[in-house]
Structures are given as structure tokens and as C-alpha cells.
Amino acid sequence: MIQVKDLFFTYPGNTEPTIKNVNVTIPTGEIFGFLGPSGAGKSTLQKILIGVLKGYQGSVSVLHQDVNKATTDFYNTLGVAFETPNFYQKFTAKENLQFFQSFYEKEGESIEKLMEKVGLGDVLETRVSDFSKGMKMRLNVVRAFLHDPELIFLDEPTSGLDPLNVQKVRELIVQMKEAGKTIILNTHNMNVAEILCDRVAFIVDGEVKLIDSPDHLKNSYSQKEITVVFKEKGIEKQASFEMKHLGTQLEFQKILQQDQLVRINTNEKTLEDIFIEVTGRKLQ
Numbered sequence: 001m002i003q004v005k006d007l008f009f010t011y012p013g014n015t016e017p018t019i020k021n022v023n024v025t026i027p028t029g030e031i032f033g034f035l036g037p038s039g040a041g042k043s044t045l046q047k048i049l050i051g052v053l054k055g056y057q058g059s060v061s062v063l064h065q066d067v068n069k070a071t072t073d074f075y076n077t078l079g080v081a082f083e084t085p086n087f088y089q090k091f092t093a094k095e096n097l098q099f100f101q102s103f104y105e106k107e108g109e110s111i112e113k114l115m116e117k118v119g120l121g122d123v124l125e126t127r128v129s130d131f132s133k134g135m136k137m138r139l140n141v142v143r144a145f146l147h148d149p150e151l152i153f154l155d156e157p158t159s160g161l162d163p164l165n166v167q168k169v170r171e172l173i174v175q176m177k178e179a180g181k182t183i184i185l186n187t188h189n190m191n192v193a194e195i196l197c198d199r200v201a202f203i204v205d206g207e208v209k210l211i212d213s214p215d216h217l218k219n220s221y222s223q224k225e226i227t228v229v230f231k232e233k234g235i236e237k238q239a240s241f242e243m244k245h246l247g248t249q250l251e252f253q254k255i256l257q258q259d260q261l262v263r264i265n266t267n268e269k270t271l272e273d274i275f276i277e278v279t280g281r282k283l284q
């Protein structure tokens with residue numbers, strides 16, 4: 001679906017490349033996340049992958065085409081939600097979506113259904129000027145799916161959304177994956193990445209530092225131990241035990257038998273902890 005080899009890109013007028021030696025292959029049907037702090041180069045990479053930024057070095061094949069030679073077909077099978085939503089403020093949400101849909105040959109799910117899925121079912125006839133930032137973000141996601149594309153790029157799709165609406169957008173993305181779509185997310189929301197992505201790439205200063213699945217990363221980086229919090233003579237205490245010896249760990253068995261357990265933590269690292277450990281950088 002996507003094959004990037006030895007990619008470098010320098011903005012005109014800059015001396016240093018913004019994208020440095022990126023190599024990545026993304027198969028059909030995957031949810032793939034580019035994770036990195038602000039300024040890491042995620043949007044630049046997205047613009048190269050959708051054929052907007054030219055003049056790069058290396059090779060970029062998307063939907064089995066060299067993006068430098070992308071045809072109309074390419075844009076009919078590609079959906080994009082840019083980080084900053086761009087709508088006609090005086091038009092209603094529905095009028096905006098109908099207008100953008102008219103550029104494409106194919107129609108996917110109805111505007112009404114898609115809007116319903118992101119919790120905007122009752123504001124179809126509302127002018128976009130009356131939308132909040134979070135509503136515009138959700139409308140932006142709907143816009144990317146209008147023409148039933150095969151490959152969808154979503155730049156920070158959950159930015160500025162409350163937890164309930166983050167969940168709605170997440171559910172829509174999962175439904176699209178189940179329908180066989182390939183989805184590329186740019187995000188610095190590690191929680192979203194952890195739940196949604198089959199694989200993630202850590203990107204810092206234009207370089208991909210690591211590509212792996214969230215599960216495999218968490219298994220590799222987390223300590224294989226648990227911490228037990230228990231009460232002894234009314235005082236709360238804690239002790240850590242290696243997971244592989246738990247069955248024969250007498251002290252652990254004693255805590256269980258005395259029924260003094262308060263809680264057990266698995267000491268699992270979050271994707272954010274692992275990002276910091278691997279790259280030495282924070283995400284926000």
C-alpha cells in the first residue's frame with residue numbers, strides 16, 4: 001500500500017533536511033501511527049505521501065503509484081483530514097460536505113450516517129460558523145471518508161476533543177479498518193495510538209527511530225514484575241515480585257492467604273514511557 005525508501009526532504013530555503021532517511025512499508029488494512037512531538041515532521045511526511053510536497057529525494061510509492069506521477073484515480077482512492085479544518089463558514093455542515101463530495105466519482109456511506117457516527121447527526125443544517133473547534137474536527141474526519149477512500153490520512157484527528165467524542169472518532173476509525181481500509185494517523189495522543197494502531201513509528205527531528213506494534217513494545221519494555229499493595233497490622237505496605245516466580249513465591253502466597261491485599265499493579269509501561277525511553281524526548 002505504502003512503500004517509502006531512503007526519503008529525504010528539505011524545504012526550499014532551508015539548509016537542513018526536515019525529513020531524514022525515512023524507510024517504511026505499510027500494508028493494506030493496517031492502522032499505522034506516526035507518533036512524535038510538535039515539529040517532528042509528521043505533517044511534512046503526510047504531505048509527501050499524498051503527493052502535495054514534491055522535490056524529495058528517495059522513492060515514495062502509495063497505492064501502487066509513484067506519488068510524483070499521481071493520477072486522478074489516486075485522489076479518488078485517498079481521503080485526507082488535515083490538522084486544521086478548512087470549511088466554508090457560511091454554509092451548513094451538510095452543504096459543505098455535499099460540495100466536497102461533488103469532487104469525487106464515488107460515494108461512500110451517506111453524509112447523514114457518517115455525521116451520526118461522530119455525534120453530529122443533529123447539526124447537519126447548522127452553519128459551520130456556529131460549530132465549536134471540536135465539532136469542526138469531527139466534521140473534518142467525516143470529510144475524509146465521504147468518497148469511500150481506500151487509504152485515509154488523519155492528522156491529529158482527536159485533537160481538542162472531549163473523551164466521549166474521542167471515543168466516537170476512534171469507533172469510526174475501527175469500523176473503517178474492519179471495512180478493509182488502510183488508515184494512517186499522525187498523533188501525539190499516545191492513548192489513541194495505543195488503542196488504535198497495529199503499528200507505530202516514533203518520529204523525532206525528521207527521523208524514524210523505531211517501528212513496532214504497541215503490544216510488542218509494551219511487552220519488550222515493561223518489567224516482568226508486579227507490585228503488591230497490602231495491609232499488615234493496619235499499615236499499608238508494598239512489595240514487588242518477579243512474574244515468573246509468582247507461583248512459588250512464599251511471601252506473595254502469604255499475602256494472598258492472609259486476605260490483606262489492597263491492589264496488584266503489573267508495572268506495565270505506557271507507550272508514552274517507551275517513547276521517552278527510546279527517543280529521550282517528551283511528546284507534548
Ligand SMILES: Nc1ncnc2c1ncn2[C@@H]1O[C@H](COP(=O)(O)OP(=O)(O)OP(=O)(O)O)[C@@H](O)[C@H]1O
Nearest residue numbers: 011014018036037038039040041042043044045083
Ligand atoms: N513550509 C515550510 N517551510 C519551511 N519549514 C517548514 C515548513 N513547514 C514546516 N516546516 C518545518 O518543518 C518541521 C516539521 O514540521 P511539521 O509540521 O511537519 O511537524 P509536525 O510533526 O507535523 O508538527 P505538529 O504536530 O506541530 O503539526 C518544523 O521545524 C517546521 O517548522
